[in-house]
Amino acid sequence: MRWKCICAYDGTEFDGWQRQAEGGAIQNVLEEVLSKIFNIPLKTHGSGRTDAGVHARGQCFHFDADWSHNSGKLIRALHANLPKSIRIESAQQVSDDFHARHSAVGKRYSYRFYLGRAHPLEERYVWACRDTPINFIAMQDAAARLVGKHDFSAYGATHGKDSDPNPVKNIHRLDLVKKGKHIIMTTEGSGYLYRMVRSFAGALYSVGRNRLTPEDISKILETKVRTHRIVTAPGTGLCLEKVFY
Structure with missing residues (x-):
């Protein structure tokens, strides 16, 4: 029996999504709790990793286990054992050919900037930048200029053997909204290279500070080569909003 779950988490205190040998990742916590509930060792499979400090409203994962009760009871059992920084939004039975990563057709991310010293209740969830004209x-x-189907090698980062072998992605949406001192970037696409969304955020911030021009963004994209001119924004402002299937 395969279960598909959507979870939300505050990534501040975790070493990212992907399980670590020494523990400390969100996947470690979920697998420990699931193994306790089902009384057997269980592994989860996520839609993709998020780095340390990165948050999620709609991370998806699946696992295989027999459960004779309804999904509501499963969620309650999980919440009784999970830390408050991890919440299960939904759980449902799916067919055995569903895979949280391989069945995904796209993702939505948001990135939040704050111009100035962030409020204490917001600082975990924004990149607090200098409060100067932007x-x-x-x-x-x-x-x-980054919307469309491109080779995004210049905006990705290598990640050893786990690096995505296909740098060509289709970005359907990349927009910005400014509300007072808040700037919210939202992007949707077929997929993203390692640290690509944070590189988008860092590059756009550099444009806002007149360190790069919009034309530079296009030229760097065309080179297909990562350059020191592209800054990777901090993980704190990033949130995985939704995975599309």
Whole structure:
């Protein structure tokens, strides 16, 4: 019996999603709790990893186990054992050919900037930047240049043997909204290279500070080569919002 679960988490205190030999990752915690509930060793399979400090509202994972009760009871059992920083939004039985990673057709991420010293209740969830004038129109121009099907090698990062062998991704959406001192970046695409969304955020921030121009963003994309001019934004502002199937 295969179960598909959607979970949300505050990633601040975790070493990312992917299980670690020494523990400390969200996957470690979920597998420990599931193994306790079912009284057998269980492994989970996520839609993809998130780095340390990165958050999620809609991470998806699946696992295989027989459960004679309804999904509500499973969620209650999980919540009784999980830390409050991890919440199970839904759980449902799916066919055995469903795979949280391989069945995914796209993802949505958000990234939040704050111009100035962040409020104590927000600082875990934003990139607190310098409170100086920012060229928001140029940031929007630059964002539009990254939409479409491209080789995004210049905006990804290598990750050893786990690196994505296909750097060509289709970005359907990359927009920015400014509300006072908050800037929210939202992107949807067929998939993302390692640290690609954070690289988008870092590059667009550099444009806003006039360190890069919108034209530079296009030129760097065309080179297909990672450069020191592309800054990787901190993980704190990033959130995996939804995985599409």
